[in-house]
Amino acid sequence: MxxxxxxxxxxxxxxxxxxxxxxxxxxxxxxxxxxxxxxxxxxxxxxxxxxxxxxxxxxxxxxxxxxxxxxxxxxxxxxxxxxxxxxxxxxxxxxxxxxxxxxxxxxxxxxxxxxxxxxxxxxxxxxxxxxxxxxxxxxxxxxxxxxxxxxxxxKERIDETGFKTIKNIGLTIDIPKRFRLVEDSGDFIWFRQHLRSGIARGDGTNNVLIYTIPLVDENTVADNITAVRDTIGKKHIPGSKEGMYMITEQAYTPFTFDAIIDGKKAYETRGKWEVKNDFMAGPFVNYTIIDKKNNRLVIFEGFTYAPSVNKRDFLFELEAIAKSMKIK
Known part of the structure; x- marks a missing residue:
């Protein structure tokens, strides 16, 4: 038996x-x-x-x-x-x-x-x-x-249902639990993951931002991506001192490509960010999604601060997170 x-x-x-x-x-x-x-x-x-x-x-x-x-x-x-x-x-x-x-x-x-x-x-x-x-x-x-x-x-995603902004926007997204909440205002959310290995200047970070803005003119969306992210950086991403905040690096023109996120037309923008009047800088990837149904742009941005190490794979993880997004 x-x-x-x-x-x-x-x-x-x-x-x-x-x-x-x-x-x-x-x-x-x-x-x-x-x-x-x-x-x-x-x-x-x-x-x-x-x-x-x-x-x-x-x-x-x-x-x-x-x-x-x-x-x-x-x-x-x-x-x-x-x-x-x-x-x-x-x-x-x-x-x-x-x-x-x-x-x-x-x-x-x-x-x-x-x-x-x-x-x-x-x-x-x-x-x-x-x-x-x-x-x-x-x-x-x-x-x-x-x-x-x-x-x-x-398999290790956070439960996004407890966050005001994600609930208000109406989306699902697979963000690993190692990311921690920094800000959740109801119309803007910021998650941060600390990168502790191999970083020369203290802890590096991987960051996720999600927010929306009204869709005014579909034909001008791509042209305004940098201006929008600079406005958000000034409002939500401060530097170490007053008057310091994240902007698009002025000496480097970002690259923008056509993309599809959740079956919707989108733009993928890759470039470098810096902190105004400071020496902090790094790469970012931005997905601006045209949500015609709700007459708005849904924006995902991932940015990395990891001095002295290669950053390709950090940006790739942020890309994978962005492409998991589903808009209700």
Whole structure:
């Protein structure tokens, strides 16, 4: 009887576990966000194909104080892509084949995992594909990283129903519990996370702001993003002394792109902030969402203060939080 119970329990565990394409239980993938492993022959990595990969994936993320690439890449030869090396979270396989294609596999050898296969007939075809479709490949990895990060944040999210501003605006958002409330006025809310590791000048911070303003003219929204954030900074984000407050860095023009948040037209703006009459500064990412139903703009802004360390991954977490937002 005990053997039967034990066997049934084992069968239950096997059924409950995630299985791969070949039916076996998948191990947990390894690797950090914004990092990919490229599977390509060593001779190609040292030649034109490797140079093209480094050029495409080595593009700098806009809005950061120091140069940082969109994605970090490492290389492994196909002969070494076996055993635990196949458990990478994000893998790009470059290979030659009869037909040019970009295909995606999910959870092939581990979970969660994305493998992008980029295939072309010869070296010239691979170079052309990387040139023409490199941004598409990057976006596949970035989108998967956003989903991966959001799944983590969803498990440890704050209960936003207790905050006046979020309730008044009418939205849901997955903000991790490590963020603490700074201000909740009813029409403006500010959360802050302290970053204690590796910061030269005391504690660094990651910050989330959410607020709304009336929608006056949809055609001028993008042009007014900087002016709006400067007004909010003067009112809500003070410096250490009177007359000091956060503004958009005057020596650096922000970059604005089209975006979609919760199925709604939005603008993504990346740039640098500074404190007026002080030396504090850092990067920000702003999502201005056109909420036509309620005739308003819903604005999410994340900004980071982390002197002496790279900031790409901090901004990426703020991006993932913003893209979890649902407006009721």
């Amino acid at each position: 005990k053997k039967i119970i034990g066997l049934l329990f084992l069968m239950f565990l096997m059924i409950s576990c995630k299985t791969g394409n070949e039916g076996y239980i998948l191990p947990t993938s390894n690797g950090n966000t914004n990092k990919i492993m490229v599977v390509v022959k060593g001779e190609d990595w040292q030649g034109k194909i490797g140079n093209q990969i480094r050029t495409v994936f080595g593009e700098h993320q806009v809005g950061l104080p120091q140069p940082e690439t969109l994605l970090s890449v490492s290389q492994i030869d196909p002969s070494g892509f076996s055993s635990f090396m196949r458990h990478g979270k994000a893998v790009l396989i470059i290979k030659k084949g009869a037909k040019e294609s970009i295909t995606v596999e999910k959870d092939r050898y581990a979970q969660p995992q994305i493998i992008v296969h980029a295939t072309a007939k010869n070296e010239a075809g691979i170079l052309n594909m990387l040139d023409k479709r490199g941004k598409e490949i990057i976006q596949l990895f970035k989108d998967e990283d956003v989903r991966f990060t959001q799944r983590i944040f969803k």
